[in-house]
Amino acid sequence: DAKTTQPPSMDCAEGRAANLPCNHSTISGNEYVYWYRQIHSQGPQYIIHGLKNNETNEMASLIITEDRKSSTLILPHATLRDTAVYYCIVRVRRGGATNKLIFGTGTLLAVQP
Amino acid sequence: DVKVTQSSRYLVKRTGEKVFLECVQDMDHENMFWYRQDPGLGLRLIYFSYDVKMKEKGDIPEGYSVSREKKERFSLILESASTNQTSMYLCASSSMAVQETQYFGPGTRLLVL
Numbered sequence: 001d002a003k004t005t006q007p008p009s010m011d012c013a014e015g016r017a018a019n020l021p022c023n024h025s026t027i028s029g030n031e032y033v034y035w036y037r038q039i040h041s042q043g044p045q046y047i048i049h050g051l052k053n054n055e056t057n058e059m060a061s062l063i064i065t066e067d068r069k070s071s072t073l074i075l076p077h078a079t080l081r082d083t084a085v086y087y088c089i090v091r092v093r094r095g096g097a098t099n100k101l102i103f104g105t106g107t108l109l110a111v112q113p
Numbered sequence: 114d115v116k117v118t119q120s121s122r123y124l125v126k127r128t129g130e131k132v133f134l135e136c137v138q139d140m141d142h143e144n145m146f147w148y149r150q151d152p153g154l155g156l157r158l159i160y161f162s163y164d165v166k167m168k169e170k171g172d173i174p175e176g177y178s179v180s181r182e183k184k185e186r187f188s189l190i191l192e193s194a195s196t197n198q199t200s201m202y203l204c205a206s207s208s209m210a211v212q213e214t215q216y217f218g219p220g221t222r223l224l225v226l
Binding site: 034041042043044045046049100101102103104105 | 155171172218
């Protein structure tokens with residue numbers, strides 16, 4: 001799976017949009033971009049994923065650049081409950097135990113009141 | 114709404130005890146995973162199961178075994194708990210669909226004394 005680079009931490013004011021960047025310059029054509037987050041002492045929570053097109057769901061939007069070398073996760077109206085570590089993962093579907101998820105260090109998003 | 118549950122949020126056990134961690138998913142997923150998460154080491158895959166009674170070793174299976182007698186339930190067994198198995202244990206499940214998004218349970222924080 002391609003390596004990703006994320007800033008270690010970011011702050012965001014409550015009610016404002018949080019834009020979390022991720023670089024994945026070595027991504028290959030069949031690799032998806034996934035985002036998960038992990039609130040302290042809880043299990044990781046799936047947020048969104050995409051291949052080429054921008055995606056939106058009830059939690060967030062995912063913007064993938066045309067060359068697919070970077071992406072941005074957008075939380076449109078951040079709340080205090082969005083404070084968490086956000087992980088960007090690039091992976092291709094494969095079978096068996098190699099289908100494991102590998103989390104990098106992620107971005108700690110701190111939403112400020 | 115997807116749901117993965119784990120039998121305990123916190124467990125304290127003594128060295129040498131046999132420990133059972135249970136995971137149940139209600140999404141009819143074929144794949145189930147057991148990870149452990151430790152500071153600085155990220156997620157590490159212990160075991161993976163792709164069907165009832167089927168299992169594959171992950172990266173760190175030593176000291177662990179698993180059981181999958183029913184599709185919805187995947188158990189992790191610590192045969193003889195040791196202090197280096199103190200960790201956060203995370204169960205996940207996914208379908209065989211192309212993108213195989215993994216959904217996690219809340220985690221079990223195990224302390225072995």
